[in-house]
Amino acid sequence: MIRKALLVIIILATVSLAAVTLILTPTLGNYFALIIGDDGVNYSPDPGDLTPPIISGHEKAFEKKPVARSTIPSGYEIESKYFYGKFYQNSDEVIEMQISNLGDNAIFVYGFGLKGPNGISKYDNGYLIEAGDSEKIGLVAFEVPGKDQFSLTPYIYLMAQTESNNWYDYGLQEFKTLEFEAERAPAEVQNPYYSNPPHYFKMVNDRVNGTDPLVRTTAESASSKYSGEYNIYQLCSLFDYLATNVEYVSDPNESDYWATPEETIYAGTGDCEDYAFLMASMVESVGGSSRIYLTDDHAFAAAYLGKTNETDESIEAISEYYNSAPVYYFTDSYGSWIILDASSGMYAGDLPAGAAPISxxxxxxxxTNVTVIDVYQ
Structure with missing residues (x-):
């Protein structure tokens, strides 16, 4: 099973006394009218059984910025890391930024962004990072120019704690300019789609389990910041939890073991189909509707967002949650299905492994083909 490669750049900094994109795929048609088991019974789900997430009144929560009471710089030492995939010309892309505090005193990051050829991306946040700790402070979205090479300058807004436990505000602190390469966008590939072949339908649905007590407890804990009726912020929180807390580990050579969601939670490891089954199970456990996509060499989950003409606000809210990141999804006669590839994507709605943006x-x-398996709970 493949996993999308993420590249990493590390930069050390020391100071002594630092728009929503809505993207649709081609319509894939009606995947339902499946056959369950060997008795030849056709099953067509009622569209009313599909549950989309609501847009709740929650806001993304950050720690409160300290009051800067010191006028004397305290010094700091930090390391920055950047995670990203392959870049394509004239596309909307993201970079994830991580800050490590290598100094002796706490630091507080209250903003970050990128300066690039197409302008400045800036986002507010709030992360207290104790000495010796690291924190992924968020995604930065930007537009890749239409050329082979380009540069970006990352920056943060930073405060550092003094020996007297006061805070000094360093303000804007820039890191070294980064150089990148971008490929031309590929041509569109028309793949055949197959819906719910009985053998795979049974195998997948034997694994996905939204009623398991451990799955429910894990999902409730992961989405507890955004309590209430099933909502898009819970969906994003479930993805973030899985992407952060499960480590990708391949199955042994010539073996493809499909772990149960409970096994993946206990082990804290899994490969792409294990991520997919646990992701779908957690979505089902909080009241959502999910499905699994299988390609030649990959597997990932997706969640129902609602009828296509009613999902713009949900997609916009998800993009805003991830700092204007482009949101990718499938469409069919039932509506839109957001991609949830937690084994390789950086956020809910990121492209799955083995895919690329086009115009x-x-x-x-x-x-050669894509198989769609609907979860039947």
Whole structure:
């Protein structure tokens, strides 16, 4: 099973006394009218059984910025890391930024962004990072220019704690300019889609389990910041939890073991289908509707967002949650399904492994077919 490669750049900094993109895929048609088991019974779910997330009144929560009471710089030592995938020209992309505090005193990051050829991306946040700790402070979205090479300058807004436990505000602190390469966007690939072949339908639905007590407890804990009726912020929190707390580990050579969601939670490891089954199970456990996509060499989950003409606000809210990141999804006659590839994506709505953005949306690469398995709970 493949996993999208993420590249990492590390920069050390020391100071002594630092728009929503809505993207649709081609319509995939009606995947339902499946056959369950060997008795030849056709099953067509009622669209009313599909549950979309609501847009709740929650806001993304950050720690409160300290009051700067010191006028004397305290000094700091930090390390920055950047996580990103392959870049394509004239596309909307993201970089994830991580800050490590290598100094002796706490630091507080209250903003970050990138300066690039197409302008400045800036986002507010609030992260207290104790000495010796690291924190992923968020995603930065930007537009890749239409050329082979480009540069970006990352920056943060930073405060550092003094020996007297007061705070000094350093304000804007820039890091070293980064150089990147971008490929031309690929041509669109038209893949055949297969819906719910009985063998795979049974195998997948034997694994996905939204009623398991451990799955429910894990999902409730992961989404507890955004309590209440099933909502898009719970969906994003579930993805973030899984991407952060489960480590990708491949199965042994010539073996493809499909772990149960409970096994993946206990082990804290899994490969792409294990991520997919646990992701779908957690979505189901909080009241959502999910499905699994299988390609030649990958598996990932997706969640129902609602009827296509009613999902713009949900997609915009998800993009805003991730600092204007582009949100990718499937469409069919039932509506839109957001991609949840926690084994390789950086956020809910990121492209799955083995895919790339194009001018009309996105496309799979080097796949002969795609199989869609609907979760039947």
């Amino acid at each position: 009309t949306g996105w496309t799979f690469l080097n796949q």
